[in-house]
Amino acid sequence: MIRLAACLLILLTSCSPTADVTLPDDAIATKDLQSGSAFLTEETRALQEDDFENPGLLWVERGADLFVDTSASSKSCADCHDEQLKGVAASYPQLDELSAELVNLEKRINLCRARHQDLPELTYESDDLLALTAYVANQSHGAPITVAVTEETRASYEAGEAYFYTPRGQFNLACNQCHNENWGKKLRGDTISQGHGNGFPAYRYEWQSFGSLHRRLHDCDTGVRAEPFTLGSQTYIDLEYYLAVRANGLPVESPAIRR
Template sequence: MRVPALLLALLSVLAPASADEIASGSTFLSPELRRRQGDPNRNPAWFWVDQGKELFAEKPATGQACLGCHADPAASLRGAATHYPQVDRPSGKLLNLESRIEQCRVERQRQPAFGYESAELLSLTAYVASLSRGLPMSVRTDGPARPFYEAGQAFFERRQGQLNLSCKQCHDGLVGQKLRGDTISHGAGTGYPAYRLEWNTVGSLHRRLRACSLGVRATQFDYGSPEYLALELYLAGRAEGLPVETPAMRR
């Protein structure tokens, strides 16, 4: 039965990475930081979640509060974050959770966008994502999402920057190795927005991606850029089945 054996071997090479192989970033934290992350009184990111919850209920100058349309968010928005990034219909644009919230802000509340990395957007995103804590990531990578996913994968595998390193070389090849005091993880990114000690505040996944781009002296793309959105979709697809851990803590 040589052919089936070969087929099986091939399949295991071609199969997308699953949660069996990919561990969350929290797995690679020091025990002390992991304890701190798990204690709401010592994890400062919960402050952003609480702010987000308040903002969610606040009535803007015009239009309704988020809560006005999304009643009982703990139930109605539970699981929402597990499906982002996703392709918006009918625009065909790839939206992450931040861009979906901005879309509601601009189109439904008729208010100016908050802007990436604003305290408001970080808080609302952390709050909405926290409503999916413990639920498995489950993004669409087929159909209209496919080209974005493939662009993200190509980005992940391409060598870049003065150091000529791909994301994959670190977040696949060097997992578990130490780098400047960090232990390299799979780059799952399932805990964002996260409180990072180095930032002394909460930041988005794209802020983390910018740090990695800088680390290899490569182009840093803008927050919300098509490049990072595609990359985010690829990372989310790779993290399929891993629980949402927002709000996480990182070094």
């Protein structure tokens, strides 16, 4: 009986893009998935949706300029990528086939600079890298996140999942304790969100500026008084990957506004 059930489970799960990934007991059901913008005030949501007033567009605009810039290299991003980047951001992080490493959008941009433009890496969280990431992410605005787990990326997925479920810091809190088990409830003056990354890079009121998902993760780690990891580190990319799979189906909202 157990064997039959196991066979059935394998059969059922192998049809979905997230093949043979078993979701934990406390995972949020697909029908209950809610983007971070669902936890904002109406005014903030309106600001996010305004195609002029959203301050994140300052970075998107700068990214658009950098995308066609040829002042430092003979080749601009636009020389290779024309319209094809539409929807691409929705499938990141993904495997870079050349290095067999899992990369996020920021890392992909830096790889492209090194391989095709002969340009130095942009520093993580620099305005230029944020701008280019925001511009590329914005090309997928509204596209549903579709990140698959494959044999090659399985270890990363599991590392990200382990991070999500590991209590850390002086508060001894794991991500799931807030974002799976208590979302929608109050934490001080705030409503706890489900902890999705679909709005990032995003403009955050707390920062009074634009920032990456890793900066947000860094803040969460600091919030529970844990030692945060470096922005752009593989640990955070794995976590970003886990979060993306967890958010599959939610629309890309970058540049979003968050508290």
